Amino acid sequence: MQRSADGESLREFVVLTRHFSTRLRRDFFGTGEGDTSSSLATALSLLLAYGICVAVFLILSFGFQLLRATDSARVEAVLSAHDVLTASTLALTGAYFVFLWEQLFPDRFDCHVLLVQPISSLMVLGAKLFSVLGFLLLFVAVMHSACLIVVPLTAMSSGGGFVTLQLPAYVISIGMAMLTAFFGLAGLVALLVLLLPYRVFLWVKPAMQFGVFVVFLGQMFFSPPLEQLRVPATMELSVFARYWPSFWFTGLADWIADGFLPHGAALAQSAFLATGSAILIGVIGILLAYPKVNRIAVEETDFCRRGMPKFPVADIWLRPWLSDDPPALAIGLFTLKVLLRDARSRAMFLLYAGLASAYALREVSGFLASSDGAEMSAPYVYLLPLPLVLVVFAMMAVRALCATPISMQASWIFRLVDWGDGRRIRKALRGVIGAVVIFPAAVFCLVFHAWVWNSWLSCTHTVFLVLTSLIAMEWILRNVEIVPFTQPKAEHLGRLRVMFGIYVLAFVALTFLSAHVEYSLLGSPLAFVCFLLAGTAVWLILHVTNQRRQAPGGIEIGQLESFVLGLKLDS
Amino acid sequence: MPTHGLPGSAILEVRSLCKHFSGIPAVADVSFRINAGEILGYLGPNGSGKSTTVKMVTGLLQPSSGEILYRGELVQPGTSSFKHYQKYIGYVPEEPYLYTQLSAGEYLFLIGRLRKMREVLLREKIAEGLRQFGLWEDRYSPMASYSKGMRQKVLLLAAILHDPDLVILDEPFSGLDIATALMMRIFIRKLAETGKAVFFSSHVIEVVEKVCASVIVLRWGKVVGAGTVDSLRTLLHRSSLEEVFADLVELSDSETAASNLLALMKG
Numbered sequence: 001m002q003r004s005a006d007g008e009s010l011r012e013f014v015v016l017t018r019h020f021s022t023r024l025r026r027d028f029f030g031t032g033e034g035d036t037s038s039s040l041a042t043a044l045s046l047l048l049a050y051g052i053c054v055a056v057f058l059i060l061s062f063g064f065q066l067l068r069a070t071d072s073a074r075v076e077a078v079l080s081a082h083d084v085l086t087a088s089t090l091a092l093t094g095a096y097f098v099f100l101w102e103q104l105f106p107d108r109f110d111c112h113v114l115l116v117q118p119i120s121s122l123m124v125l126g127a128k129l130f131s132v133l134g135f136l137l138l139f140v141a142v143m144h145s146a147c148l149i150v151v152p153l154t155a156m157s158s159g160g161g162f163v164t165l166q167l168p169a170y171v172i173s174i175g176m177a178m179l180t181a182f183f184g185l186a187g188l189v190a191l192l193v194l195l196l197p198y199r200v201f202l203w204v205k206p207a208m209q210f211g212v213f214v215v216f217l218g219q220m221f222f223s224p225p226l227e228q229l230r231v232p233a234t235m236e237l238s239v240f241a242r243y244w245p246s247f248w249f250t251g252l253a254d255w256i257a258d259g260f261l262p263h264g265a266a267l268a269q270s271a272f273l274a275t276g277s278a279i280l281i282g283v284i285g286i287l288l289a290y291p292k293v294n295r296i297a298v299e300e301t302d303f304c305r306r307g308m309p310k311f312p313v314a315d316i317w318l319r320p321w322l323s324d325d326p327p328a329l330a331i332g333l334f335t336l337k338v339l340l341r342d343a344r345s346r347a348m349f350l351l352y353a354g355l356a357s358a359y360a361l362r363e364v365s366g367f368l369a370s371s372d373g374a375e376m377s378a379p380y381v382y383l384l385p386l387p388l389v390l391v392v393f394a395m396m397a398v399r400a401l402c403a404t405p406i407s408m409q410a411s412w413i414f415r416l417v418d419w420g421d422g423r424r425i426r427k428a429l430r431g432v433i434g435a436v437v438i439f440p441a442a443v444f445c446l447v448f449h450a451w452v453w454n455s456w457l458s459c460t461h462t463v464f465l466v467l468t469s470l471i472a473m474e475w476i477l478r479n480v481e482i483v484p485f486t487q488p489k490a491e492h493l494g495r496l497r498v499m500f501g502i503y504v505l506a507f508v509a510l511t512f513l514s515a516h517v518e519y520s521l522l523g524s525p526l527a528f529v530c531f532l533l534a535g536t537a538v539w540l541i542l543h544v545t546n547q548r549r550q551a552p553g554g555i556e557i558g559q560l561e562s563f564v565l566g567l568k569l570d571s
Numbered sequence: 572m573p574t575h576g577l578p579g580s581a582i583l584e585v586r587s588l589c590k591h592f593s594g595i596p597a598v599a600d601v602s603f604r605i606n607a608g609e610i611l612g613y614l615g616p617n618g619s620g621k622s623t624t625v626k627m628v629t630g631l632l633q634p635s636s637g638e639i640l641y642r643g644e645l646v647q648p649g650t651s652s653f654k655h656y657q658k659y660i661g662y663v664p665e666e667p668y669l670y671t672q673l674s675a676g677e678y679l680f681l682i683g684r685l686r687k688m689r690e691v692l693l694r695e696k697i698a699e700g701l702r703q704f705g706l707w708e709d710r711y712s713p714m715a716s717y718s719k720g721m722r723q724k725v726l727l728l729a730a731i732l733h734d735p736d737l738v739i740l741d742e743p744f745s746g747l748d749i750a751t752a753l754m755m756r757i758f759i760r761k762l763a764e765t766g767k768a769v770f771f772s773s774h775v776i777e778v779v780e781k782v783c784a785s786v787i788v789l790r791w792g793k794v795v796g797a798g799t800v801d802s803l804r805t806l807l808h809r810s811s812l813e814e815v816f817a818d819l820v821e822l823s824d825s826e827t828a829a830s831n832l833l834a835l836m837k838g
Binding site: 008011012015016019022023026027108109111112113114115116117118119120295298299 | 592626629630631632633654655657658660662664666668669670672673681682684685686687
């Protein structure tokens, strides 16, 4: 009888897990309009490509020398690979978590549909967590698929247990890194849910998401040199090496594979401790926060008036900017509010901003470490493009998001109302980007650099930033023809593989080209004025071209008959 | 506090149910009982606490105080006794909470499996239900493409698949076409005839008047009137339930409100 009840529970758990997995695939990776599989395939292929790039890099770095390499060279190659792959796993888990933040607990739909069924609410929670973890496992496995073959091969001919244990060492260390990051973050979210009033939590959440992106992506850039791990057993590890998460799991992999790190056992111990604590804190936190989340999910529709994020500066900026054009103002405000309030859009925006911020932080910290801060009073060529990098990444995020529909059912209103053409939408988006990206960046740039450098340099740097941002904005907005978030399908997802290459090229051009151009301009007022004139001309050309561009004429329903007759299909 | 409802063997009994949100009462001291074969109407204007009561009775909301009894046994929310009670209820929520990416068949199958129904029987019931509700042609389409009425039919089907003792309906006719609404009205009466208890929450007075034997009227979370439809009419010397309702909830002058709206439209 007991066995039968257990079997039924297991069957229900499987049904629920499958249901949540399907829902996750459709809701999270799709737009609800049938392009689900292509979005998931795009995400997986990008991860696979990343894994292959790391594997190829590994072969190129060490492969040609392997035949002649010493054992220590092989060990170094494997260690380096483990470190990069562990850091990548942590970054992937952090990014995944921020996107799946809302999916950690059953949502309002789950509560209304499932909690009235005669099944345990803990089973619902367990199935939800299981499906979220299942997708993470899939992503991590795909990212590591190429390296799973290459890394053990790299260690080959080193002999002994080191080779045979490479595969389990790899799998265990990466799996534990993934679990540590996932449950650690889950515990943090649960703690915030428990401790903060819900209204405060809504305010803290975007900042937390941004922080997680920066920390988890940043740890890829900030990783201390591996030499710090190879100090003799008689010496203490540095504090940085002792507490750097990716080193714990690199040390663990080395320890399992019977490797050569003198402090491998201590690092492995830290890894076990971290994973155990993270799982414990995560699970307890989730269990404690679950009733409160359920209560909020159900009561929200009954009574509670939750505060929604507002952005008064944007309202203040947008209204005067677009006051002469009510439809453009309406589109601008709509875009701005969706950007701020839609969870998936916000997470995507924060991913772009987090990536750029992590890069900027790495550059700044590298500079500070090398110069002791003594040269902060003068412009440094490699720091000059950082504001522009941040601005362009944020603009690209806005552009990518605007091509992602949020609600097919709700977009009918834009089809009913005559809002004009693409020019009006681009005008509205200029206002939005100005409000959310360029204006705050320019103000910060002006004030910060006036404090660090002097007023003249600060003004010049800010003018350079604003002009190049405006040019980049016109370029980014050139194909915008439909009201943001109302497309029939997510157009950018299909082109993501192509866009990825363009983004990388744009990033390289921005960081190197603009840095050197601006640095040379700062020393010569005449050259700067010439650049201003040339830049303004470029912006003007792009702007006028955009203003003249019109969407290809659609066929009105009333014109359909004459259009079809015009095709002369019978001739 | 008196318990409203007809005397008899109660399937569901609610005693002094209260719900406070941040100290503000949404439902205050509500008591009623529903017997086997009875349809109890739960009337009230928007925001009067109808859905909050329904959610407490189904287990979605934890009552601030009060008791819920199923067949005379106390069921405590959050305990196994409540899960046992949930096996015998069918619920149609006010909002069409559905996983719209699923087809109607997939959704009903999910609910049936979670209610431990045998697969063969479940598939038969789903097929027959979809045919009866005119959803057979759309059985493979995701519910995102369904009209409001079609979604409501799916919710109704999901509520009755497992042959519940107690059917809890929160605005069940919302979005239904006239023919389906008529069919549903007859179906609800037949449900009661077979001994099921029906808790019918609505603000559509005409439907409640035609379907329910007894009625509870709610205003600002409190019961302001209860009894059979006839007894309420007699008590308040009114010819229709609509007039009784207007008296009990002290509706504002509809003519003036309509004129104000027209003035607003013209600016």
